[in-house]
Amino acid sequence: MIRKITESDVDEAWLNYLLELNKKMTYVKANVSASKAGSSGGKAGKAGKAGPPPIRALKDVGPELERLRIRASGIIRDFFLNKIRSLRIPNTNIQILQQSVLLKYKELHRFLMERHGDGAAEVRQTYVNTMRWYFYNHFERYSKGLGKLQAVIADKTDLIGVEESAKKGLFGTGKVALKDKTNVFALGDRIETLRQQDAGVILVHVAEDKSQKYPYEALFRSFNLTMIDNASSEYLFIVEFFATDNEKMAADLAKSVFHDIFEPTEKMGLMTTKQYVDNSYDAVGILLCIRINTQLTMELQRRRVPALEAYTNATNMLLWPRFQHIMDLHFQSVKKMAANKQVLASVRDVHPHYVTRRYAEFAASILTLNEEYSDPNLNNSLQRLRNEVEGLLARMANELSEHKNRIVFLINNYDLIASVLKESAGKTVEAELEHVNALLSVQIGAFVDEELIPYFGNLVNFVKHAEQVKNVAGIDADRFEKISYExxxxxxxxxxSINASVIQLFSNFKNGTTVLHAVLGQLIVYYTRFCVLLEQRFQGGGKANGGSGRKQEAGIASWKQPPVGVQTVMVEIKKFRSNF
Structure with a gap:
């Protein structure tokens, strides 16, 4: 055993000899301790019984074991230092070396911790220094590579209330080509970054070869997913390799070693995130990063790796304040536009304003990303923005000279918001859609009467007046005849004419159909109510519902034209409903 330990290289056989040596040293130590305890008991006289006398051979073997301990400790120290330093060799697979070498011979390290504390401390510090260098350099290089793949998303002009003219360059063209710029308000396919939890990370060299660009949240996910994968593996290795019999001491040591290794890498990751966040105007992208960070935090909890908790918390502290700041910028931009007389005066037609589409897409994006979280602060911020947009649309509508056009403007804008929200799914979106539909319904109701008055104003006014009269029989029959004849x-x-007007005012087919149905439906209601009044006035004589009732009074029979039947009107209206 002595020759094998002192002269052979470290291998599995060497490990077995060392374990045998450790057993012998443990036995000798236990025997010596027992003998000392017995000797102390003998001196105490009656207070204790003398223990067994020490084995004489142990006195001879003790010094040899000590020399062997020192020699073995030196060999183990050199073995681990050489293996750890090999991690600095380019293209070394760290996990293979950890699993196939370091953990394979972890009992050697345990021996070193128990029998040669200084040697174990040197191995630990060398490992910490090497791995700190390894992770920091690899992640710094990866971060720089990812930075070259970032797509242009938004700048300070990409706010809901910024005028279109402010987004133009010197010669009237956008600062960034449209094909190279993502819609900053719409979520679109960007949500796939959040949904594809099993997707791999971005390989920089592959992306560069394909000239691929990514929104920041994709780069954020790739960097931090790589971070937690490496950190998880490293933490679990540290826990196993540096384990001791005392669980609390082992846990504290593992956290300390991990912190010493990853602290520079974590700081670099946070600095990278901060550099982007401080200059970002992409609220959708930052909220995506917040949700990705939450997913990664939950994954760390599932793996039972607490080591990166401070890092994910610090990341949240960078993301949330900036997100709220951008929300405030959107709010202020809309408020500023509502106070800009030049912008308001530029509203000259009833078509949806570009601000409406921006808001609709932005609201749908935020609501979708809040679906599984129901964050009240997020809902409050969005409601605050919604109120400001509704106020802006009302002021824009008031710039139109005709009252009907004001209503049409609001209908078209609310319909656009509703249409965009319908493309998204979820309870949070449904609640917002319900609110918009209520606004839309009110405006459609106002438009119905506004549209009917020019064409059927006398009928509408007569019905409203006659229904307030206690005795319909007291109304002059000539007035009934005049309304009927007209x-x-x-x-x-x-x-x-109404059909043509609606087609012109509402370019959205579905919205136009809804409005036309409402107008013609209300016309049927008014005319039916007129016919009811007609029957009440003439007490059932000459029924106006198309029936051939008995003429009990000569009044209707003497009219130039009998009242047209309600059913006839309904049949004709159905033709227009299907033709829109």
Whole structure:
């Protein structure tokens, strides 16, 4: 055993001899301790019984074992130092070396910790220094490589309330080619970065060869996923390799070693995130990073790796304040636009304003990313922005001279918001959609009467007035005849005109169909109510519902034209409903 330990290279056989040596040293130490305890008991007289006398051979073997301990400790120290230093060789696979060498011979390290504390401390510090250098250099290089792949997303002009003219360059063209710039307000395919949890990380050399560009959240995910994968593996290795019998001491040592190794890398990662965040105006991208960070935090908890908790918390502290700041910038930009008389005066038609689409896409993005979180602060920020946008649209509508056009402007804008929200799914979006649909319904209701008055104003006003009269029989029969005759001679032409007007005012097919149905439906309601009043006035004589009732009173029979039947009007209206 002595020759094998002192003259052979470290291998599995050498390990077995060392374990045998350790057993002998443990036995000798236990025997000596027992003898000393017995000797102390003998001196105490009656207080204790003398223990067994020490084995004489142990006195001879003791010094030899000590020399062997020192020699073995030196060999183990040199063995680990050489293996650890090999990690600095380019293209060394660290995990293979850890698993196939360091953990394979972890009992050697345990021997060193128990039998030669200074040697174990030197091995530990050399490992810390080497791995700190390894991770920092690899992640710094990876971070720089990812930085070259970043796509242009947003700048300070990409706010909801910034005028289109402010987004133009010197010669009227955008600062960045449209094909190279992602829509900063729409979530689109960017959510796939969040959904594809099993997707691999970005390989810089492959992306460069393909000239690929990525939004920041994809780079953020790739960097930090690589970070937690490496950190998890490293932490679990540290826990196993530097283990001791005392669990609390082992846990504290593992955390200390991990912190010493990863602290520079964590600081570099946080600095990289801060450099992007401080100059970002992409609220959607930052919220995606927040959600990705939450996913990674939960993954670390699932793996039972607490070592990066401070890092993920610090990352959140960088992301959330900037996100809220960008939300405030959006709010202020809309508020500023609402106070800009020049911008308001530029509203000259009833088509949706570009601000409306920006807001709709942005709101849908934020709501979608809040679906599984229901963050009240996020909802409050979005509601604050929504109120400001609604106020802006109201002020824009008031710039139009005709009252009907003001209503049409609001309908078109609310319909655009509703259409964009419908493309997203989720309870948070549904709640917002319900609010927008309520606003839309109110404006459509206002438009219905506004559209009917020019064509059927006399009918509408007569019905509203007559229904307030206690005794319908007291209303002059000539007034009924006049209203009926006017309706009979103009209703087909008026319906055609209404159809053409709606087609012109509402370019969105679905929205136009909804509005047209509402207008023509309300016309049927008014005319039906007129016919009811007609029957009440003439007590059922000459029914206006298309029936051939018994003429009990000569009044209706003497009219130039009998009232057109409600059913006839409904049949004609159905033709227009299907033609829109």
């Amino acid at each position: 309706f009979n001679t103009t209703w087909r032409q008026n319906i055609t």
